[in-house]
Amino acid sequence: MNTQADFDIFLVAPPGLEPLLCDEARALGFASATPVAGGVELQGGWPDVWRANLELRGASRVLARIGAFRAFHLAQLDKRARKFPWADTLRPDVPLRVEAACKGSRIYHAGAAAQRIETALREELGATISPEAELVIKLRIDDDLCTISLDTSGESLHKRGHKEAVSKAPMRETLAALFLRQCGYDGSQAVVDPMCGSGTFVIEAAEIAAGLHPGRSRHFAFEQLASFDPAVWQRMRNAPPGPRPAARFFGYDRDAGAIRMSRANAERAGISDLVTFEAQSIGDLTPPPGPPGLVIVNPPYGARIGNKKLLYGLYAALGQTLLARFAGWRVGLVTSEPALAKATGLRFQPPGPPVPHGGLGVRLYRT
Numbered sequence: 507m508n509t510q511a512d513f514d515i516f517l518v519a520p521p522g523l524e525p526l527l528c529d530e531a532r533a534l535g536f537a538s539a540t541p542v543a544g545g546v547e548l549q550g551g552w553p554d555v556w557r558a559n560l561e562l563r564g565a566s567r568v569l570a571r572i573g574a575f576r577a578f579h580l581a582q583l584d585k586r587a588r589k590f591p592w593a594d595t596l597r598p599d600v601p602l603r604v605e606a607a608c609k610g611s612r613i614y615h616a617g618a619a620a621q622r623i624e625t626a627l628r629e630e631l632g633a634t635i636s637p638e639a640e641l642v643i644k645l646r647i648d649d650d651l652c653t654i655s656l657d658t659s660g661e662s663l664h665k666r667g668h669k670e671a672v673s674k675a676p677m678r679e680t681l682a683a684l685f686l687r688q689c690g691y692d693g694s695q696a697v698v699d700p701m702c703g704s705g706t707f708v709i710e711a712a713e714i715a716a717g718l719h720p721g722r723s724r725h726f727a728f729e730q731l732a733s734f735d736p737a738v739w740q741r742m743r744n745a746p747p748g749p750r751p752a753a754r755f756f757g758y759d760r761d762a763g764a765i766r767m768s769r770a771n772a773e774r775a776g777i778s779d780l781v782t783f784e785a786q787s788i789g790d791l792t793p794p795p796g797p798p799g800l801v802i803v804n805p806p807y808g809a810r811i812g813n814k815k816l817l818y819g820l821y822a823a824l825g826q827t828l829l830a831r832f833a834g835w836r837v838g839l840v841t842s843e844p845a846l847a848k849a850t851g852l853r854f855q856p857p858g859p860p861v862p863h864g865g866l867g868v869r870l871y872r873t
Contacts, residue, residue, distance in 0.1 A: 514571040515555055516655065517546040519564065519684075522859030526684045527564040534561055552733045555658050557742060559728065560721040563683035563710070566662055569644065569655040570728075577652050578612050580622055586652070587626035593732065595656065598632040600730045601639035608647045619645060623654075641727050660727035667723035668775040669704060677706045677804050677840070679720070681863060685870050686711060688858060689800055689838040693717075693751065696799030698835075700791050700824065702757030705768030705783060707802050712755040712772075712780040717748030723775075753779060756794055758786040788823050791831070798834035807842045807866065818849045825850030837873040842866040 517539075519527040524541040531539035531546055536558070539548040546565075548554075558568045572595050577583040596602065604627070606620035613619055623645055627633040642657040664678040686707065691697065693715035699707045713720065722743065728734055757768050768783040805824065806817060828837055829851065839854075840863075841847050847854060852873055860867030 512549040512551055515548050515550050515558065516569040516571065517548070517558060517562065517565040518567040518569065519545045520566065520681055520861050522861045523564065523681075523684045523688075526687050527562070530562060530564050530684075530687060531558075552728075552731075552735070553738060553742070555728060556726075556739055559659055559663065559726050560719050560742060562663070563714070563720045564680050564687065566664065566680055567657055567659045568663070570658050571653060571655045574651060574653045576650055577647070578650055580613060580615075580618055583613060583619060583652060584622045584626065587623050588630050590626065590630075590654070592627060592631045592633075595731055595733050596627075596631060596633065596641075597730065597732045600641055601634045601636040602627055602641050602643055603635060603637055603639040604643045604645060606645040606647070609649075611647045611650045613647050613650070616647075619647060619652075641730055656727075656731070658726065658728040658731075660725065663721065665724065666720050666775070668709070669706070669771045670774065676704055677863070679706055679710055681861065682706045682710045683714070683720075685838060685840060686714065686800075686802065688870055689802060689836060689872055691800055691802075696754035696756070696794055696796055698756045698758075698791075698794065698799070698801045699803055700758050700786075700788055700801065700827075701803050701805050702759050702768055702783065703764050703804070705757050705771050705781070707804070708755045708757040708768070708781050708783070709772055709775055709777065711800075711802075712751075712777045713775065715751040715755070716777060716780065718775075718777070719743075719745075719747075751780065753781065754794060754796060754799065755781045757781065757783045758791060759783075760785065760787045788820070788827055791827050793832050793835065798832070798836075800836050800838065801828060801832060802838040802840075804840040805846075807846065807868070817846055821846045821849040822851065825852050828852065837871075839871045840868050841871065842868045844869075847871045 528539045528541040528546045536548045575586045604620045604623045606616040624635045640660045644655045646653045664680040697711040762785045765783045765785045772778045772781045854871040857869040
């Protein structure tokens with residue numbers, strides 16, 4: 507699929523979930539994917555960059571590493587930046603911004619380093635530098651090695667283009683997709699979320715089952731690059747999804763407003779025929795017809811919503827309902843508080859690593 511020599515591609519992952527993103531990348535045919543701190547590295551060409559943005563559910567961003575050189579002082583950085591083949595990748599009519607970071611290098615002032623790159627782009631490429639530009643060049647100077655990458659995604663990839671209505675503490679789609687994978691979900695099981703908020707888990711599960719690409723409805727920064735091929739991209743984007751799955755995706759919430767949000771988000775995502783959202787309390791929760799599947803839930807933790815002490819009864823009621831009515835079902839529960847997970851009375855495996863979410867470190871607890 508590559509149209510030129512391969513280069514390094516970096517998939518940004520939530521810290522702690524790099525192996526899960528690597529598993530997803532390999533399952534999608536990115537055979538060289540390797541987990542590293544902060545994400546996943548692989549090799550490929552520009553069509554691989556486009557496909558990664560379109561198809562990967564767990565990546566936050568896709569960075570293309572377009573070159574590297576050594577520089578020991580700012581004058582050397584300036585000289586080598588001016589000789590860099592910017593026009594191979596960038597268009598002079600597309601505004602740019604530069605972000606720099608320095609670590610363990612003789613060039614230690616990130617702002618001064620960014621200015622040298624900006625000057626080279628203005629004077630050699632004829633580009634406009636703007637702090638509001640969508641297209642971002644990332645300069646990393648580590649041990650005197652200057653690595654230049656492009657953020658090919660633009661807006662974070664959790665912004666699928668469907669969720670306009672959100673609840674008080676929404677789960678990011680990328681994080682929800684990785685937690686579903688961590689629970690062993692592969693699209694073939696029923697999914698129930700008893701506290702669905704704006705419907706993220708349920709909608710992600712239904713899209714996975716339907717074979718719908720997460721990036722099908724949005725724009726990406728790579729569409730403004732000189733290396734972009736609209737014809738190849740359209741063929742990639744218009745690939746037909748798989749057969750429509752059975753509708754076994756259910757979200758419940760006691761807040762009728764949350765249910766309205768979930769239904770509107772599912773409608774925009776084009777999967778309203780696959781999902782059921784109903785206003786309902788935990789005490790009324792019952793399993794849908796058919797074989798057991800996965801219950802996955804992101805209850806309030808008390809840090810941002812309400813009083814933590816009042817939540818122990820909620821978690822206990824959830825656990826009692828699941829134990830009494832959901833025999834054979836697996837459970838995934840996301841919380842920042844081990845004591846609240848314990849209050850369910852469910853027998854969880856050792857939890858996964860803490861993952862940043864809304865300023866907290868949350869873990870996935872699985873039965």
